[in-house]
Amino acid sequence: MPLRLWRKPLDSEKIKIPEGEVHVLKDRCKGCGFCIEFCPKEVLEQSEEFNIKGVHPPQVKEETVCILCSFCEAVCPDFAIFSVKKDCKGGC
């Protein structure tokens, strides 16, 4: 659909964008960088630390913008990252 035909969804006021929390299983990471490259919200960056495999696992740069799309989880070839709904009990 051409961009000019796009409309604001009718229920956009009612929908609350979920907030996600990213978990990294550091020692599983092989350092391919897919999660960092393809996160649509640029939540992740390469860390300085070395993991057991001698690569730099990703770390969260800006968690507040994570919308729980879970693309990082789906595109990770090594089951080293996943996202969950943020626990907002204490307030987000």
Add this chain to the structure above:
Amino acid sequence: MSEDSHPFERFLRDGMMPHIWCEGCGNGIILNCFVRALKDIEIDVNKVVVVSGIGCIGRLSGYTNTDSYHTTHGRAIAFATGAKLANPELKTVVISGDGDLFAIGGNHFIHAARRNVDIQVICANNFNYGMTGGQYGPTTPLKAWTTTTPYGNIEHPFNLVHLAAASGAVYVARWTTLHVRRLTESIKKVLQKEGFSFIEVITPCPEIYGRRNKMATGIEMMNWFKTAAEIRNASDPAEAEISPEKIVVGEFIDAEKPTYDHLLREMMKQVQERIRGEK
């Protein structure tokens, strides 16, 4: 951020992670999408058998927490046909490589598709024989460099989705490892479908193929998929090209046709009834 357990852990065989695949290899993404599909449709994993042949992707059958067969080179479909006929209750999924399924195993593929054996085939197409050092194979693009085409490939590749469709497959789709959502949806669909189903997954092999073709990392190969992929659902698979500029992806065929297993069981019943009647 905490160190805890991955939500798909129970679908992975105990103690098998990390897998053997290289950094930036797309095979892990195919495994990831496959186990997500199992989880999403809440299928009984005791009724799923994963069958693979030989090659890097062939290792996948050892990683899923399902029953599995890691068979001989090129014979995954033959084993899967046997498993399916012996136990029709099973969802029999073949996950194997472009070399395994279309070079040494090419005849098994076309005839299982022609017969409409009720198996689901997922092919990891990385354009070469990854495991044995990057030789060219039946899907290597024209002009591509591999260890055995040092001056560029002079052979024309198969168009796998066209081949599958022409051979009679009732479901045919192609995605890349960047299309994780659509790939997972396709896998969910074929897990619930009857008949010979085929999903081609274009996947990066940066270590062995990409490096020789000016894409040395997984990210470079995935960015090629990102810029070149064009989704054309329900289009003619004969036109589904793969070139440096364009990779046509989509769901090409979704049809119904009596399966071999069904027709075989029906015939056995009829023949048995006839024999009993004659006695």
